[in-house]
Amino acid sequence: MTLREKAGQLNQRMYGWDAYRRTPDGGFELTEALYAETERFAGLGALYGLMRADAWSGVDHSTGPGSGDGAALADLVQRHVMERSRLGIPALFVEEVPHGHMALDGTVLPVNLAVGATWDPELYERAAAHAAAELRARGGHVALVSALDIARDPRWGRTEECFGEDPSLAARLTEALVRGMQGEVGAVGEVAEAGEAQDGLFADDKAPVVLKHFAGQGATVGGRNSAESELGLRELHEIHLPAARAGVRAGAAAVMAAYNEVDGMPCCGNRALLHGLLRESWGFRGLVMADGLAVDRLARITGDKVAAGALALNAGVDLSLWDEGFTHLEEAVERGLVGEDVLDAAVARVLSLKFRLGLFERPYSADRSAQPPSPDRGRALSTALARAAVTLLHDDGGVLPIRPGVSRIAVLGPHAATTAHQLGDYTAPQRPGTGSSVLDGLRRLAPENADIRHARGCALTGDDRSDIPEAIAVAAASDLAVLVLGGSSARTSGTEFGANGAALTAVSEMTCGEGADLAGLRLGAAQHALLDGVTATGTPTVVVLIQGRPHAVPEAADRAAALLTAWYPGPWGGEAIAQILLGRAEPTGRLPVSVPRSAAQLPVHYNHKDIEYGAYVDESAEPLYSFGHGLSYTSFAYGRPRLAQRTVDVDITNTGQRHGRTVAQLYIRRLLTPVWPRTLELRAFQGVDLAPGEQRTVTFSLGADQLVQVGADLETGVLPGTLEIRVAESARAALTAVPVVLRIDE
């Protein structure tokens, strides 16, 4: 290969939607832009977002590929690439799959924060497998998946993309994601430990993943998107790396180097992180992709983009995204800024991934056997995840599930009758009629005699209160009000975007998503007024929050008879919520993040260092709702844990009148230890379904994942010491749970 051909393999320069246009006959044709790109490098390394459709790309059902013609478009592009490549090297088609394939007709899943609330890796693994199969059937190859960001500041608009605040919960869900999407292909990292082949081929319905973002992006200061971090290496290792390490162990094909800086250097230029830690310590042999335009940002300190590209390549980046820097790698080698051996190693990783996908033998979708998976199965999995995520935070009035005698139900609020805002960021336009709102779900599932009335009340944002009186009147005339409030990451055509797709100006009702950080964590002012007005009627009010972050709405905790959060539950979230409100399903969600009382008390995590702190003069320092919290329609009793060797048994009993699922959470609390401990650390969990009166013994094994610690010199292992094991229904409950003590000797 020539130097130019090699450099070409490391570039992922174009937006995929610029590569094609619709022809008058409804087909597709390729563009001069694509021709220019393949000409420039005599081929094409990778193409981003060929299927992407959203407000940023401007692609919709009239212009973009759907489930019926996506594969044909992919093959059209691939044929052109193969023709331009002297050596016949196919391109990688890289697609966004943060919660389902973000393409027209792709099955939208609940966002990661909702997935975190399910505490159900097995269910998520099946949903991830479905998404990969959809992607591959459409001609896509590689899935960009959110997984590694840890939600440490709810002001951040990308909190929705996190599995939560806890490293162990995120690690288990990341493993499930990798297993679901990639199938069994052998681990790419941890060679010595895994002892497995690293070069397994991907099945035709499986997709290699790019885990994003590596590393520490959830810790940027002030919850500001892709801003700086003051993150120390200990915090990085203890909180932000475990999910990445678990994903690498599970065999993840690639990681995406993040925008943020860690210990003095942005991840894309951070050789200590990408090379020293990821490749050398962890034995990772997969691909490192840069986040969009992150390489070019390095020119701030290198002085030009050629040197920026060299810095990134030397640091460990293999494949760029949209950057100019990597287009000059030929010059960088010639100027001596980077060795050709370094370039060769990166090229080998890109080619290896193409090989593992079978692209050299079968470059075209038409060659492959994968059939599109059933849309009904996709819908069922999405709905199941949504249902499992809905979390009952309080039910002081005992109003839930809604009793049959409750006939007049007011369904109110800006989220009540629309699915547009329950989808999360990235989402492609939905075909009319897709999904169900809470109002849809209640109308379909409520008893026939139910009198369901709706008023929107207000918009998600702003302070227009003109429609609030109508909503109050409807509430006053009802036996129960269901008030659906929250936020939105829905982008509209008026949004301005940066070159990397992040929102520059949040318009319309968008207060969340990439580029939409929210300082005050409050809902729109009119929503608060609506909450005040509806609860003041005296009609028992169930507040449902649909949101991509925990908002601070302590008023709802005070005034609502019951409070639930569904996060962004996806298109069929309304159906799932209605099932739970009506008692057709049990609430099983548990909080993957602590819910703050206000932005002023941030940060609020359960797993802070173990220091006694009372309160601020003006506010508690404790969260409103604890990590791990979630009520059931029944109740559970946990027995004293019993320790035998490295096994803990706990008897759990359903002490109520209904079937239910509790999530048994195993926390450790270190006593004698070489470094200052956190108050509690979640290290294992199990969902347990129990019939009324049923008792079961849950067994946890205490292996390296449960006992591992980051020692004084950041060495990671099972260190001598003593620790308590506590099993409870939430982090707060664990504080007073009866412990057993485990001693770990030298």
Added chain:
Amino acid sequence: MTLREKAGQLNQRMYGWDAYRRTPDGGFELTEALYAETERFAGLGALYGLMRADAWSGVDHSTGPGSGDGAALADLVQRHVMERSRLGIPALFVEEVPHGHMALDGTVLPVNLAVGATWDPELYERAAAHAAAELRARGGHVALVSALDIARDPRWGRTEECFGEDPSLAARLTEALVRGMQGEVGAVGEVAEAGEAQDGLFADDKAPVVLKHFAGQGATVGGRNSAESELGLRELHEIHLPAARAGVRAGAAAVMAAYNEVDGMPCCGNRALLHGLLRESWGFRGLVMADGLAVDRLARITGDKVAAGALALNAGVDLSLWDEGFTHLEEAVERGLVGEDVLDAAVARVLSLKFRLGLFERPYSADRSAQPPSPDRGRALSTALARAAVTLLHDDGGVLPIRPGVSRIAVLGPHAATTAHQLGDYTAPQRPGTGSSVLDGLRRLAPENADIRHARGCALTGDDRSDIPEAIAVAAASDLAVLVLGGSSARTSGTEFGANGAALTAVSEMTCGEGADLAGLRLGAAQHALLDGVTATGTPTVVVLIQGRPHAVPEAADRAAALLTAWYPGPWGGEAIAQILLGRAEPTGRLPVSVPRSAAQLPVHYNHKDIEYGAYVDESAEPLYSFGHGLSYTSFAYGRPRLAQRTVDVDITNTGQRHGRTVAQLYIRRLLTPVWPRTLELRAFQGVDLAPGEQRTVTFSLGADQLVQVGADLETGVLPGTLEIRVAESARAALTAVPVVLRIDE
């Protein structure tokens, strides 16, 4: 010395106020508690707070030592100690001197945050020298001084004890503090660089300082007092260590190891910090004292206090404060937890400090020549600092200085007519009539025809609005309103304290100080209502904030004609404020911290990493007022900087009609650099007094202090690269100032 005698030298166990009581004849007698303590160790290492008087100690003018009898009490205690000590080793008397000697009759200075606002190390050095002389004349030996904490989160109640958010500003003021208090005694650290004697004796009017706190205490999460830190080592080195390093270079006799944890270990148990960095890298040969009860806290991970004491001693702590752990050092040595050689080294440091104070030859105050310094000089210095600290934030109406024609002046607000809340934390009870409020100052200094009326309006805290109408009426009937609002660190007898003196419950009007953290950064609700009501009258309103942290009061910026902050200006602050309001002095203060718009946008510093970030959806990410900002009654023009070798010249002209002082601030902005830079870094400043029309050339030398950088592996030095030099009146102004570029070659 026996092992027990050695251990005794490392203990500072008692509260000094428990060592004596007043006799009916007005003298003092010693207590059984002191006898027991000296008996236990056959002597006494150090005694804390013999002169302390405050709500915590319960000492007041009826029970405690004043300026007239403090020395006699000290000698009484010392005589007892000498008698009980087999080897005749005198005790160290250690006193709180955070802003003047915190004892009855001690001259109270403005708090450190106000000192930071002066940007005047020379003035501060003189005030520090005065405080040391007062301390020594009273029989005290060692001064505990706040200096090293950097204000990174204004929610922290100890923000008032910081010189501000900037490491260079803090470093220059720490040097001034050390020079002022200790005089010329030779450097204790940086042997190789300084090449000076390290064992110089302290003059009789000088006091060795304990710089507190080492290190990183300003970075605890959430602004929570002595809580955990997620601080990384880079942030520690770049932001939190420079003041300590400067203080060590200047010869500081001791540092206090902080409560907070750094990289996995509380400072008192952190050998990497106390030994590796402080002693080995920096060459520090002085004493390390633990913060109060900080050693015992280590028992959380060691399992018992004996091991906690051993851990602290091994880590580098020489002298404890109130801990039980250090009382068991004899047992710790016998159990083999710590070597006797380690103990011996610590004892040698304690004895060395006693020797340097001349205590072996002249243990008693009566032996020494120091005369009490003049109280009038103390008052003059305190007032000068207060005057220099008052900072004019805006004057949109041009209402200041108050014109002679303004005759009816309303002086309003809970701070207007009292000095009780302008003193800051730690402060001893003041004798009646000490100091002046803003009302006092205006009444004394305003033209004779001025009609000055006062109404308090409301209390500092709470929402009692009953007196607000009266204040509004007074405002409405006046030509100008001076509204004095703010916070308070004044402790009352109802306050509950922890064993270390931190407030456990903030009662009365206390919202600041040690243990009083404020999540929302808001004034009491009634103060906001008072502000609304007074400004709504249409009477031009000058708002003066007296506070120990920047509160978020954007309403004042919007509605007041002019806004000033005086921080806690000390007893004579009202006089200083009145001088400035009336134009008898010029406003010269500059902000040592960024002023946030709200708690929701924290953190807000000028010297964040250089990342573009627009804004939150609901709020700007920029501060309301920038670091370095402060207006004058005149105006200044800055010329283009000229660079010749390592010298920068800037022409500055007073372009207004009045005399004034500008603070020329030199910032660097790194361009080509091995680690990601901050947007700006203050590296030098000079106050420049100019008559109307006068021009002067200010010259800055660019030495190691200006160019030093923390490199990729935390190595600290002048590294190759290019950088811009900008000279401006604030950090915000520096962003658009014309730069000169300096290239630093290998």
